Amino acid sequence: MALSIVHRATGLALYFGTLLLAWWLIAAATGPTAYANVQAFTGSAIGKLIVFGYTWALMHHLCSGIRHFVWDLGYGFKANEREALTWGALVAGIALTVLVWIIAYAVGGGR
Amino acid sequence: MSGPSSMRTPLERVRGLGSAHTGTSDFWRQRLTAVAMTLLIVPVIVVVIMLIGRNHAGAAQILGSIPIAIILLLFIVASTWHMKIGMQVVIEDYIHNEKLKIASVMANNFFCVAVALASIYAILKLSSGV
Numbered sequence: 001m002a003l004s005i006v007h008r009a010t011g012l013a014l015y016f017g018t019l020l021l022a023w024w025l026i027a028a029a030t031g032p033t034a035y036a037n038v039q040a041f042t043g044s045a046i047g048k049l050i051v052f053g054y055t056w057a058l059m060h061h062l063c064s065g066i067r068h069f070v071w072d073l074g075y076g077f078k079a080n081e082r083e084a085l086t087w088g089a090l091v092a093g094i095a096l097t098v099l100v101w102i103i104a105y106a107v108g109g110g111r
Numbered sequence: 112m113s114g115p116s117s118m119r120t121p122l123e124r125v126r127g128l129g130s131a132h133t134g135t136s137d138f139w140r141q142r143l144t145a146v147a148m149t150l151l152i153v154p155v156i157v158v159v160i161m162l163i164g165r166n167h168a169g170a171a172q173i174l175g176s177i178p179i180a181i182i183l184l185l186f187i188v189a190s191t192w193h194m195k196i197g198m199q200v201v202i203e204d205y206i207h208n209e210k211l212k213i214a215s216v217m218a219n220n221f222f223c224v225a226v227a228l229a230s231i232y233a234i235l236k237l238s239s240g241v
Contacts, residue, residue: 011194011198011201012201015198018190018191018194018226019226021230022229022233025174025229025233025237026230028167028170028174028233029171029232029233029234029237031167032166035166036167058152062149062152066149069142069145069149072142100156104159104160107160107161107163108164109163
């Protein structure tokens with residue numbers, strides 16, 4: 001398993017994805033029309049796909065990063081431990097993404 | 112210390128500082144900001160979920176509240192700093208033309224500072240309610 005490149009790729013995606021976050025905050029500070037534009041985008045099919053992708057990139061990068069913390073602390077270097085950490089990060093990243101979207105729909109879906 | 116009159120040899124002055132001449136400061140800050148974001152991620156996601164489906168007035172009111180503004184400010188500082196270091200590592204790994212590398216590192220700094228300041232300004236504006 002070579003997931004280090006996925007850690008890097010998700011990092012790059014998040015780098016540019018931050019523009020969306022900045023746009024959203026600036027729009028909120030600008031006014032109702034600007035904010036409605038952001039909501040129209042994030043509510044569209046392509047917008048939802050991008051935000052979903054952003055969520056997964058964030059959750060994967062987080063879990064994969066925690067794996068790096070474990071290595072930084074000097075643990076988990078045996079072959080089977082590396083495999084377990086890597087698969088764990090991959091599965092946890094997907095699971096957390098789905099969980100966040102379920103909670104988001106449960107809480108915000110009715111508004 | 113390291114001036115012309117220093118007793119330290121050139122080798123001693125650069126020892127441990129590596130090719131970037133800044134030692135392990137970027138390595139340390141990358142981990143520092145990573146730990147900060149790991150601690151902040153749950154509150155940040157809670158804030159984002161609180162905002163889903165709200166109109167501008169509702170969103171502006173939530174974003175302008177003091178604890179939420181502070182959580183977001185901390186996250187913005189940690190994430191843009193982390194982004195800057197991470198992208199620089201990628202640039203240094205893949206871009207070997209010296210001039211292009213310097214231009215890319217500069218562009219990376221400009222981008223991260225611009226994203227950080229724009230986001231911070233937006234939050235401060237929402238907090239001041241003007």
